[in-house]
Amino acid sequence: MSPPQSGTTMAAESEKRECGFNHTEIEPAWQEAWDEADVFAIPDDAEDPAYVLAMFPYTSGNLHMGHVRNYTITDAFARFERMRGEAVLHPMGWDSFGLPAENAAEDRDTNPRDWTLSCMDSMREQLTRMGFGYDWDRELATCDPDYYRWNQWLFQRFQDAGLVERQAAELNWCPSCETVLADEQVEGEDELCWRCDTPIEHREMDQWFLTITDYAEELYEALDDLDDWPNNVREMQRNWIGKQEGASVAFDISGYDEVDIFTTRLDTIYGATYFSLAPGHPVAQEIAEDNDEVAEYIEMAAAADEDDLDVTSGVFTGEYAVNPATGEEIPVYVADYVLTDIGTGALYAVPGHDDRDHEFASAHDIPIQQVVEPAEDAEADPEDIDVQEAAYTEDGLLINSGEFDGLESEAARDRFVSEFDGEHRTEYNLRDWGISRQRYWGTPIPMVWCNECGAVPVPEEDLPVELPEFVQTTGNPLDATEDWKHTTCPECGGPAERETDTMDTFIGSSWYFLRYVSPDLEDAPFDSERASDWMPVDQYVGGSEHATMHLIYARFFTKVLDDIDLIDGVREPFENLTTQGMVLGEDGLKMSKSRGNGVSPQRIIDEYGADTARLFIMEAAQPEKEFAWDSEGVRSAHDFLQSLYTLATEYSRGEVSTGEGSTIADYVAREIDATAASATSEYEDFRFNHALQAVRELVSLLRRYREVTAVDPGTFENGLVTATKLLAPVAPHVAEEIWAKLGNDGLLAEAGWPAAEAPEDYDLERRLIEDTREDVRDIVETVGIEDPAEITLAVAPAWKHDVADVARDAENVVPAVMQNEDLQRHGEDAADFAKDLAARGHVDQFLSPERELATLQRAAWLIEREFEADVAVLSAKDAPDDLASKAEPGRPAIDIVE
């Protein structure tokens, strides 16, 4: 008869459950404990804390895997720094203004404020359940009047500093969102709205601008010194700012104003065979007044969609421009390929040396003139160049350029500036920052329009200009709220209207990292002195989608704030930047609703707990790399946590048999130290996956240790504690639980980081052990030894080490060795060994014979265990001569008896 199956299974399972942890119980409990102990609060008087920051989330209402990854990274790092004894500022807040709230309000019959606040509540709850440790006392929300009043205040300070302008501009208008979009918010060739994919239109409107272009040069140049930023982000910013060094020169067009051109190739000016104006250029417009053909073309170009026009489209104006270099008259065209807002919107065209000019000239039968030929060291042969066929766009030597023939391009560019009365000029792609948005849910721009006085700033004491109640309307709700809109002029007291545009939400995210420093301050946006001490942010982590917009704006704000003395000597906000990679679906593709491959953090927390999710994410890849979700990996992370917990539980219950210290204990002790050391440096380098791998290896070692012998309690417990601490930043709840289980007082979150010194020459020890084990395996296998009974390891004699030491630095190894009196005594043997070493080309570092002996003795148990054989480790003098003679430094002689 056999016992009922179900009975045994249930018993086994309940026993297992008894040993394991239940995440639904321990996680909330420890979250509460941290909260009660105020672990994550940082006092205002902290000095230069480690500032660890994740990009604050937009208040969409739910956390996705990208957030979870982002915040796990900063939380782990913040916890790591805290355990190392650093004061840590790790705050959280809400990017809570913006269009989606208005849309959501419309869909759900509520208003943006209520909707946003409820989103914040639910996200805060989710963050807490993940066990992220924030100083919630410093929480901020950009939609809070106490926050956005400072957007308004700062707007006025920018105004004082001459950084605000009202400009008419052709702007990107999304007909669906009914708002102006920044260039950055228009996507792709088709120019689609980033939010709703509607094709955008262009409208001419008056807008408020921040003149970020005043800082273009510094924003560009300072990128070189942001050494701890990813290269690609810096490169993207360089592209975005688009610095171009060149020169401008004036051309006369008879009957019209002088026209300035901008060029980076002034050396080719002798080859200019026509002149071209953008359709939007004022002189083109002027010409159009008297020239129907030009007028027609300009109209057509303005109406045409991008790419509708051929690159060779253009029209001859009948006018001629004088080339200041040659004095020749060249025909003036209006051509769409010349862009109004690039350079000066006018250029002289050199078809011989520019591809687009070449194409245009060919289409319009304009002469092509070569003025540069390849220099001697160039790849191209001057004989092979035929500019009638294709433009030669490289630098070279000038020809057909009058007295300047033979000059190098570079030199010519410099020389021609003065020669032709031009000036050196640097152009940037960066445009001023249009911040006006025709939306409700944003920061009201604190200006009043008065018929008498024009645009008047709202006085400081009247800030904030608060948003009125939301009303449903097709246009801008602020425009529709009459009693809000109508006010009196602060200057003349007459009737006036408020500015109804609100600010771009990127204003709010351009300085939020400063507000965290003093979130409740009532008379300034932030405490200047403290901010100057606490800034810059030491570690900033977020998605690379913010590489240009947010990160440039925040840099711009920081520089301005420094210049207007609100902070002192902080010119860059983010010292280290990490852009985290995407979390892909299990199929390796981007998670999306349509694919249905999304994984909800909520579900993972419910099923496995926050620690498992955090551990899996951190083990999966380095922060900047993308990785695919893998339920196998999640399970493995969970199993690991359970097994460590179980091991600790068993130990704490006295179920692990204990005994005296031994060489095995010594071995384990060294591994513990080495693990702490390597995990620490991996944490420092943001390579959490490597750190966690080391922890897994340590835990595995502890399990084997316990299996093979009665453990030394001090060593074993130290191993458990060390593994737990190293794991704590990533899996904090389980770690606390184990910490308590092992009888420790206080919170692990506040405990000290393990001392992190690897034993001296640990790497050499490791090598010796691994090489030796490898060699034993190799022998057993190659020889085909079925069942090894006895394995003897003999360390090389001291004199061989001496030979190696001499050989390592010697020019001529053999003579150097044989000239050494002590070594001469070993005669032929020494010479032979020296020859061997010489043949290898270089000599490794080795441990001393004594260290080798001790190292192998400590590691002998691993070999014993693996081969189930007795292992003897002998010094050279204790070993039989014929065995010892085969040993070399770093390589013991091995004898295996079956």
Added chain:
RNA sequence: GCGAGGGUGGCUGAGCGGCCAAAGGCGGCGGGCUUAAGACCCGCUCCCGAAGGGGUCCAUGGGUUCGAAUCCCAUCCCUCGCACCA
């Protein structure tokens, strides 16, 4: 087209002048534990080899070096940014 970053064993992915036939994981194979399975543990996983040896190898081709996966040059391919930018 311009720029940045890459191409490593069945897959993934570390390494970035000698310690590299190249970590870890996954997958596969064999063994241990177990009534069995899972978990766990021990190996193997480019080719040859009856004592730790030899050969070939890190996209392709050339080069530097006593020595290259690692440095340089060229080519091909991938990914990402920018792009009618004067």
